[in-house]
Amino acid sequence: MRTALFLLLLLAVAAIPGSTFPQRSIDATRTAQWITEHPSAGPLLDRLGFFEVYASPWFAAVYLLLFVSLIGCVVPRTRIHWHQLRSRPPRAPRRLERLPAHAEETLDGTPEEVRERLRESLRRRRYRVHAHDDTTLSAEKGYARETGNLVFHLALVGVLVGVAWGHLLGWKGDVIVPVGQTFANTLSRYDTFSPGPWVDPNDLAPYTIRLDAMDVTFETEDTGRGQFGMPRDFRASTTFTDADGSSSRREISVNHPLETGAGSVFLLGNGYAPHITVKDADGTVVYSDATPFLAQDNNYTSVGAVKVPGAEPDDLGFAGFFLPTGVIDDESGPHSVFPDTLDPQLVLTAFSGELFPDGTPQSVYTLDTTAMTPLKGKDGADQLRILLRPGESYELPGNRGTVTFDGVERFAGLSIRTDPGKTLTLVSALLALAGLVLSLVVRRRRVFVRVGPAEAPGRTVVSVGGLAKDDDEGMADEVAAVLTAPEGTR
Incomplete structure (x- = not known):
């Protein structure tokens, strides 16, 4: 785990040049200008991959080491957790009063009756209960905490796989299309095009998009709140023609891309094109x-x-x-x-x-x-x-x-993107969030019960001890709740 945390920190540090220096895949012109303006440092940094950080060998090395480390961390922990799920809770300690949370009570009923009522009480509180002998009960719950932790780490592996999959087989391209003109999905029509290492730019899906209208609404009333002239809506009306020649009217707006079946077309900008x-x-x-x-x-x-x-x-x-x-x-x-x-x-x-x-x-x-x-x-x-x-x-x-x-x-600024790993990345991110919530909310607790006859006939002395895996301020209340939950026990 320490190795994984160190590699995660190293990955964050390695990503800093990606936000500090211009990246060739994002803005090739600005990258070339930066290298020209810095004749000493520019070529050296270029050879070291500082202008293609996320595709550089040293960034990939950290990425793959983190991937291997996560797998090496998760696999043995999953095996241990699987055995714990199938094993029985341990025997009750001899001296329950030495546990962090302890309570003792004299209840009505014979030891057998009280023990059965306590068994039902523990099960209602979602404990897994086992009796190793006739006078004790061992109960345990909170396995979902470790399950959530493992799901979180497995989901991180899924995120890494999804990102790698999208990087290798995905691509994105940007193009400016004036109203009345048609964009054909071919390499020569893109203003900028960034393919993944395993993408053939000459094998793009054949379709066309004609920009019929670009509707933009601005705030025309001066309300005194500084909103005058602010944009209110952007909508591009297009005609989409698929490879089979079928055409349909499609609308692209902010956060509502056009799905082509071979990529998503986003509306990223707009402006004017004087003729x-x-x-x-x-x-x-x-x-x-x-x-x-x-x-x-x-x-x-x-x-x-x-x-x-x-x-x-x-x-x-x-x-x-x-x-x-x-x-x-x-x-x-x-x-x-x-x-x-x-x-x-x-x-x-x-x-x-x-x-x-x-x-x-x-x-x-x-x-x-x-x-x-x-x-x-x-x-x-x-x-x-x-x-x-x-x-x-x-x-x-x-x-x-x-x-x-x-x-x-x-004109409309269109960005066409294909990311085959986005579904895996999204599902993995949601699973990671769910696993993280489980690992933070669920408490891993053990409760041990010992019963014995009291001096008064028909009465039973009950001793309950509680133990939490981590700091748990509510363990004492849990022990008290176990004692008081059965109805008619006093």
Whole structure:
């Protein structure tokens, strides 16, 4: 048990880097950025597995040692407990007055009659009773305490197996889907995808999800309690098409995922996707799409980037803000004052040059300007700043074409997860909780009774002693209750 506790502590310590350093399976871009910003420590920590803590060999070693230790602890204790359940309570000690709880009483009746009444009293109190001779009774109860303890530890093993099963055969992926677009469950459609070691990413279940509508409700009344603008409801209306071609309307809301049969689809976020069109000088469309912008505050002040690699003579890039209810002032700059689209505005800065200078992966929501130069404003300003409302266009300097803010669409942030071990983990966790409650509530107690004739005819001297396995302040009351429970004993 000491070994198991030590390994449990070691497992908790080993998990600290997982919450301290960015994890590649969660945010690969942030992990790569951290390694780049720390050229000395980054590569070393990467080789040691600090950016994939839960898949590292040293974390798995602690995990497996804890697993083995728990089994080595539970198996012999289960064998002992099984023998105890089948064995008889021990004989009564010769001197019951030496036990922690003791009481003596003279009761009406012969020793045989009193002993039988006490036997029934003990059985009503859920004791297992055995008579080793004609003058004593041995009673014991509380086996559920050790049973609960063993169930708790066995359930922990079940939790470990469930987590390992889910890690090896489970996977999760995140994707942003604007309204009106369809997501197909293929690897190339995911924004991020984290498969388990035994998962083939090319063997995903074929189905599609079309986002028909994204309904979001905000608090519009100022009650003076700071709730103005707070979200009240998020619902995504979708059309789910299975592999056999059958379609059905499904709704996804917070804590009510869409069950596909091959994973659960959770609604984890939402935001706005301004529809932006970029044309070259000849009027040819080089970019036209609903571009998701990520919210930065409760009023959905959102940041994003538009990358146009097909522009001439150089690539074009736009970075800026989308403001659902826009306000621009000198103190706070561009920001939104309400999360709904009461006065949508798009604030952009434009750059030209090379979008992907070194070929490394980039976040679709940020613009790498290391190999780009800002476009200058028409008034000679060093930085071109564009403010657009829906339906407005702006002519780019240098005969580079136009950028148009066509309108606003919502998007839903979907997280698709498959965890084959979640049922085992849930059942094991519930069993662990039940076992823990049993081990804390149930008392392991032994009661011994000795009867003998009193000096007065028809009377019997009864001596009762009680013994608890652990500290039990109620043992004395238990002994007294055993003596007083039989009716008509005085």
